[in-house]
Amino acid sequence: MRSRHKKVAVAMSGGVDSSVAVALLQEEGYEVIGLWMQLLGEETTERDPSFHDAHRSAKTLGIPLYTVDLRSLFQEKIINYFLQEYMSGRTPNPCALCNPKIKFGALLEKALELGAERFATGHYARIKWDPNAERFIILRGIDSAKDQSYFLWGLSQGQLSRCILPNGGLTKGEVRKIAQKRGLPLSEWGESQEICFIPQGDYRDFLQKRLKGKLPSGGEIVDKDDRPLGRHRGIFSFTIGQRQGIGIPSRQPYYVLRIDPTTNRVVVGAKEDLFAKGLVAQGMNWVSIPPQQKEFRAMGKIRYRHPGDLCTVTPRGEDECIINFDEPQEAITPGQALVLYQDDVLLGGGWIWEVCGEQGNGRHRDLRL
Numbered sequence: 432m433r434s435r436h437k438k439v440a441v442a443m444s445g446g447v448d449s450s451v452a453v454a455l456l457q458e459e460g461y462e463v464i465g466l467w468m469q470l471l472g473e474e475t476t477e478r479d480p481s482f483h484d485a486h487r488s489a490k491t492l493g494i495p496l497y498t499v500d501l502r503s504l505f506q507e508k509i510i511n512y513f514l515q516e517y518m519s520g521r522t523p524n525p526c527a528l529c530n531p532k533i534k535f536g537a538l539l540e541k542a543l544e545l546g547a548e549r550f551a552t553g554h555y556a557r558i559k560w561d562p563n564a565e566r567f568i569i570l571r572g573i574d575s576a577k578d579q580s581y582f583l584w585g586l587s588q589g590q591l592s593r594c595i596l597p598n599g600g601l602t603k604g605e606v607r608k609i610a611q612k613r614g615l616p617l618s619e620w621g622e623s624q625e626i627c628f629i630p631q632g633d634y635r636d637f638l639q640k641r642l643k644g645k646l647p648s649g650g651e652i653v654d655k656d657d658r659p660l661g662r663h664r665g666i667f668s669f670t671i672g673q674r675q676g677i678g679i680p681s682r683q684p685y686y687v688l689r690i691d692p693t694t695n696r697v698v699v700g701a702k703e704d705l706f707a708k709g710l711v712a713q714g715m716n717w718v719s720i721p722p723q724q725k726e727f728r729a730m731g732k733i734r735y736r737h738p739g740d741l742c743t744v745t746p747r748g749e750d751e752c753i754i755n756f757d758e759p760q761e762a763i764t765p766g767q768a769l770v771l772y773q774d775d776v777l778l779g780g781g782w783i784w785e786v787c788g789e790q791g792n793g794r795h796r797d798l799r800l
Contacts, residue, residue, distance in 0.1 A: 438462045439549040439595065440542035442534055443496065445484030448553030448598055450615045451606045453492050455597040456551060464545060465489045465496040468538055470505040471628055484616045491614055499541050501533060508532045510628060510641075517638055517667040518647070520692035521766025525626060527780075531585035539593060550593050556580035556777075557599035558591055561719070567591035568719035569777040574602040581735050584770045584780025585716050638667050650695030652679060655688060655704060666690050669697050672705055672762030686762075689786075706759035709788035712769040715750045715781035722749040729771040729778060731756065733763050744771060753787070 439456055443449045443465040456463050467485045469476055476482045476498050489496035509525050509532070516523035539550045555572030556579050567588055572578040586594075598606055610617055629637045639646065652661045661679045663669070668676070673687040677699060685699040710733070717723065723746045731742040731754055740760060745753040754769060763786045770780035 438464070438547045439551055440464050440466050440545060440547035441551045442538055442553075443467050443485040443488065444553070445481035445488070445616070445618060446553065447610045447615065447617050448555075448606060449485075450488040450492070450553075451609045451613075452551050452553045452597045453488070453494060454609060454613050454615070456595070457492065457494075461549075463492070463494045464542075464547065465492075465494050466538055466542060466545075467496055467498050468533070469498055469500045469502055470533075471502065484618050488615050497541075497545065499538060501537055504537055505529075505533060505628075513626075513628075514638065514641055516766050517634075518642070518645075518692070519766075520666050520690035522670045522764050523766050524768050525628075526582050527585060527768045530582055531587070531590065535583075535586055535590045535594065539590060543593075548593075549595050551595040551597060553598050554579045554583065554596050555598055555601075555603070556583055556596050558594055558596055564720070566719070566721075570599070571772070571775045571777070572599045577603045580777045581732060581768070581770050581780075584718055584768065584777060586718060587716075591718075635668050642667075647692075647695060650697070652677065652697045652699060655698060655700045660685075660699065663697050666692060666695060666697060671764040705762050707763050707786050707788050708759050709753065709755045709786070710763050710769065710783050711751065711753055711785040711787060712781035713751050713784040715746075715752055715779055717779035719776050720778050722746070723752075729773055732770045732772070733760055733783065734767050739772065742771075750781070752781070755788070759788075 439461045441449060441453045441456065441463055453463050453465065465485065467482055472479065486496055509529050512528060513523045513525050534552065542550045555574055555577040557570040557572060559568050559570060561568045569580055569583055571580045607617060646665050646667060649662055649664045651659050652663050653659055669687045669690055671687055674684055677685050677687065679685050679699065683701060686702055686705055687697060688700045688704050689698040691698065726743060726745045729742060729744050730739045732739040740756050740758055742754050742756045747753060763783060765783050765785065767783050768780050769783050771778040
C-alpha cells in the first residue's frame with residue numbers, strides 16, 4: 432500500500448537506527464530524503480566520520496542527502512545551556528533539550544522548506560493519534576531496553592503531527608537484521624556516546640577549556656551539618672550521587688548530596704542520605720494530556736536509566752508540579768528531567784528544580800504546597 436504522504440525527510444546520523452528508518456519508510460512507499468546535521472567543528476563535512484557513514488547509507492538506499500548547518504544554533508541553545516547549568520550547580524540533560532529545539536525544531540523546519548510533508552528519526556518510541564483525546568500521544572518503544580521516549584517529553588503537538596518514528600515497534604535486534612539485509616553500516620553514531628559534543632566523555636575538561644577564566648573558584652566541602660571537611664576546586668566538578676573524586680578520607684565513603692552555588696559549597700554525606708521522596712519540577716510540558724489541575728497518580732522517571740517508580744503528582748500552575756514518590760529515590764538531581772508515564776503513555780515532563788521531603792538525616796524542606 433502506497434503511503435498517503437509522498438515525501439518524508441529523515442534525520443540521518445550515520446548510525447544504523449536512522450538508516451533503517453529510511454529503509455522502512457521506502458518499503459511503505461514514501462519518497463525519502465536524508466538530512467545530516469552539522470553541529471560541531473570547523474572542518475568540511477567530508478572529514479566527519481558520521482557524515483561519511485550517513486553518505487554511504489544514503490547512497491546504498493538511493494536517496495539524496497542534504498547537509499544542514501546548525502552549528503550556531505546548537506552553540507546558542509545547547510552548549511551554552513550546558514555550560515550555564517554546571518555553573519549554576521545543576522547537572523544538565525542536553526539531549527532532552529536538543530530534541531525539541533534542534534532535531535524536531537530547526538531540522539524539522541528545514542525538512543518542510545525542502546518540500547517534505549513528514550519528518551522521521553530513528554528513535555525507539557511511538558507516536559499515535561488518540562481520537563478520544565483528539566491529540567497525538569507518545570508511547571514507549573516496544574524494546575524496553577532501547578526505549579528513548581524519555582528524551583521526547585519536550586515535543587509539541589505541532590511537532591508530533593509531522594513526525595514518524597518507524598523503529599518504535601521494533602527491537603534493536605530486528606533493526607540490525609534489517610540493516611544487514613540491506614547492506615547498511617552497523618555503526619552506532621548518536622548512541623555510543625552520551626554527549627555528542629564531548630566524545631571523550633570528560634565534561635570537566637570540556638568546561639575548563641570553554642570557560643577558562645570564568646569558572647568559579649574553589650570552596651568548602653562540608654557535611655550535612657555544615658561542618659567543614661575539606662576544599663574543592665569548583666562546584667562544576669561535582670554531580671549529585673558522585674562518590675569518586677571527592678578527595679575526603681573516611682572509613683565510610685562520602686557521596687555528594689547537594690551543590691550550593693550561592694555559598695560555593697559541596698555537601699557530602701552517607702549513601703543513605705542520598706534518598707528523598709519528593710521534588711519540584713518546573714517547565715512542565717504536557718505531551719499526551721492537557722495541562723493538569725488536579726492531583727493524579729503516575730510513574731515517574733528521574734533520569735534515563737531510572738526504572739521509574741509510582742508517585743503522586745500535584746500540579747501547581749500549568750508549568751510546575753510537586754512529585755511525591757511512594758518510596759524514597761536515590762540521587763534526585765536538579766537539572767535532570769522528570770518524565771511521567773501511565774503504562775506505556777508518556778504524559779509529560781519537566782526539569783527537576785528542587786529536591787523535597789525527608790532525605791536520611793539531611794536537610795531538605797518538607798514536601799508541601
